Amino acid sequence: MEKVLDLARANSIWPMTFGLACCAIEMMSSAMSRFDLDRFGAGVFRASPRQADLMIVTGTVTKKMAPVLTTLYEQMPSPKWVIAMGNCAISGGPFVFEGQYNVIEGVELLVPVDVYVPGCPPRPEALLEGFLKLEEKITGTRRFPGPENRW
Amino acid sequence: MEQIGNMIGWETVKMVVGLVGVLAFVVLNALILTWAERKVAGHMQRRIGPKEVGPYGLIQPIADAIKLLGKEILTPRDVDKPLYYLAPMIIFVPVLVSFIVIPFSASLQVMDINVGILVILAFSSLSVFSILMAGWGSNNKYALIGAIRSIAQNIAYEIPLLLALLPVIMMTNSFSMRTIAEAQSGLGWFVFYQPVAFLIYFIASVAETNRTPFDLPEAESELVAGYHTEYSGMRFALFFLAEYTNIFIISAIAVTFFLGGYQGPFLPGIVWFLLKSYLLVFVIMWLRWTYPRVRFDQLLNISWKALIPLAFINLLVTGGLLKL
């Protein structure tokens, strides 16, 4: 039963419409004509966290944004996942320097992160790979086995 | 005595079979339509849409459904619990009841109630009620605005909807869906006699189902998700299910009233009926992916300034032509 559920979950990941910064544009790109997230059933962007499965943290999280982000995460119904997209979400990226006063150095300090997608900003292909990794994490099997498994 | 008992028995069997059939159809229809909507949207937007989950992405809606089944249902703290719980249940009643009188073919109908269309119209008001309950019960501001918009919208479009159906009733002298369908044998479809009424009905019914360009109650760019903002998991899915079934129902009514119902050459009645209905459903999807949303005052005024006067004129012309 759990297996069937997981399979369904992996094939129907609805992300939340939640753009923070530059990476949000690439997130949109990946849902658009050329990359088309909807192929994997993940193209249903829901604006309300109540109906979303996945939060893609697309950009720098500031200290002012942090409580908002955790609230949104908590308001999502479980099971829920988080993708940290871009260097800013992973570690604060280029905005970490001595004397910085406004950036959270990595979103994992706020919410549990399932998949990290590095890049500044990551290409849409990278985000797609992130989705496949998330599916692999949920079901235990990879959708398109990589070249190393194919040969 | 025995005869009556037999009759009730037979009727009951028919009813139960119909019920099971309708339930199966409702679920199947919603699955097909969600898949179709994503596919249609995809192809209109130069992409493919669901593809990887099953052949042509056909298993996609099933995956979505199972996922929603396994999703936590949250009840926010500040909601009005009775209203909040009841809303997604009540929205389902008109959906199911409407199917009783829809004639899928000459013989395939749960029961031909002689006031068939009135049953549908009467029950369809319940869905407004449910949306108001959802919006008010959620204690969420977006939901409230969405719900109130929805009421004003339904109010505005119910009258042209009724007025557009009246000429057909005048021509057939019947409320029975099957009689109306039968009256259009050959190519005597009412759409040829009543093109204006058909257009008014179609516009009004698109508005009644809250579809673009009249999707103000759930306008994403203004109200996040409108009246179902606070609903999660299966409760949200019920709203979704009702919405897609409603699209089919209004198309079915349009087919029965204006497009000759199940009548057509060569193919069996049910095939014609579904073919015509889904064609209309496709047109509604097409509208959604093409047009921007109207503003609230424009929405109300389209109805009050254009559709209602037009419907009145159409009614009078029909009345005059029938009598004079």
Add this chain to the structure above:
Amino acid sequence: MNNLQEFAPVVLFSVVALLFTLAPIVIAYILAPRTKGARTLNTYECGIEPYGSAWVRYGMHYYIYALIFIAFDVDVLYLFPVALNYAKGEKPDEFYALLCFVLILALAIFYAWGKGVFTWKRKFSQ
């Protein structure tokens, strides 16, 4: 008797509809995992704590529409029995009756129109 029997499916379908909606919710309660955060059950408002409840006086600028609607809806319902028996009479009397009725109804719209009910003024305070 027979008339009421006709509506048995309506009652049955209504009850089944209510029960049918219960089933998936119950299944979901059994299947779904549960989590609770401090703010999970707070009202959603773009991630911000909402200012006050949504249950306050809400300025509905379209209550006039509602008033017209009530008048209209009832009147349009009168037309349904008329329509049902319309073609049965031989004489054109019905048409004249209909004409009068509809014209009076239409008058209400034009009156409201003239009164400016259908124009939405922007409210500029400057």
Add this chain to the structure above:
Amino acid sequence: MVERIKTELGAALEGIAIADASYRERGYHLSLEVAPGELLNAARFFDERGFYLSAIICVDYREYLELVYIFSNHASLCKVKVSLKIDPAKPVAPTISTIFDCAYWHEREIREFYGVLFDGHPNMTYLFLHDGIDSYPLRRENIPVSDEDKRALGSFKPGEGEDTFFVNLGPQHPSTHGVLRVVLKMDGEYIEEAEPVLGYLHRMHEKMAENRSYQQFLPNTGRMDYLGAMSFNLGYVTAVERLCGIAVPDRANYVRVILTELNRLSSHLLWLGAYLADLGALTPFLFVFDDREQINDILEPVTGSRLTYCYFRFGGLYNDVDDAFVTGTKAFIERMRSRFSLYDKLVSGNVIFTNRTRGIGVITKERARKQAVSGPVLRGAGIPMDIRKSEPCAAYGEMNFEIPVGTRGDALDMYHVRIREMENAVNIIEQALARLPEGPIMTEKVPKKLKPPKGDLYHTVETPRGELGIYIVSDESDKPYRMKWRVPSFSNLMIFPELAKGNMLADAVAILGSLDLVIPEIDR
């Protein structure tokens, strides 16, 4: 013009020395220093002569704080720097928000970053920073925020009232395009008041500038306005070149124009799609992304990135364009021309669209000046002002294009202005391609460590959203002493509250869209 202003100014403000400045090196024509008591007189003087307040900049020189007011003119090129010295121990200055409305926002910003109290300012609450901040971030010394200030500043709180209906639009909201938050006070569908709350993406660019060398700051420019990265890149590079007196070879200048215009095109395209998505039509969004991908296909091999370009270097370019770029761009121009007619059919003629936007969010010329809006919003309001024409950098001076203006100043006009600008961009690219000279792309003598001569510079360029002003103070070290970014979206947003007032919620979304905001740029 400059001479006339100088004599009139001398007559109006007696006893104040007005210095001529070299426009080529400083970016302004006149500079004068006033005492706090005379600031209002000076501001009134510029207001009467139709100037607008381009920016207010605060610089901390340790011994004193200097407030710099840049006044500029839409009609003819004349920029005046007015400076005011205040005591860092007790920083108080008079507000000029009573004369120039846009000063209201600039002064709030300075208050929270420098702690300068503006006398007579109606609202001095935090705009950008979070409540937990305990010092003034841009001060050179660590000045703790006093408890009194903390209470006074605190973040936005709406007024009390039982029956008021407040709605948060954002920070997570589909139509605010990012993390902008607007608190709306509603009366049914109508908006009574709108209050933007910023800073959800404040990434300390100005603070970083003080910690990094000129070269190290280059990548930041692309991350400020991620849609018009090339323009910001161009602005910064040309500003530093102007400060150091570096000449750029011709070919580099032409390539700069081509790439900036391609980027402008893609930025406007995204605006078009997002705007229509705001209005409820989702499909055009995907159509414009299709075009954007074509642009990315051209830019990616040359610049190496898809979004946050960092391609221009001090003295030239990162690498040269090749033949594939030229043919690709030519093919793209052909394709784009056919797309315009498609958008025209799909959008411009759509009844619902025109009815949603006509007469909505009308900006008059006077309000546009007072609020210092710029770019397409300003041109939509009917003022033909384009910095590419008035202060051309790179090879813009040799390009031939007209400036589209609106007649009504509403959202529909801004749509038409942007569409015309896209067509202009295509024309400019074509002209630049036709004249693209051969030659080097980089000047020979650019030192590894740039150390510009002492002085300041206010440099402006036209980005897709409007006037970008970069104010750099150099102290002869390899790091800028102070770098202030006057960003277009910040000024354009500030007209939103007055536009939204009295309109419906759906109109507010249409107005917000017509301003074309990019949030990281506002918050910096």
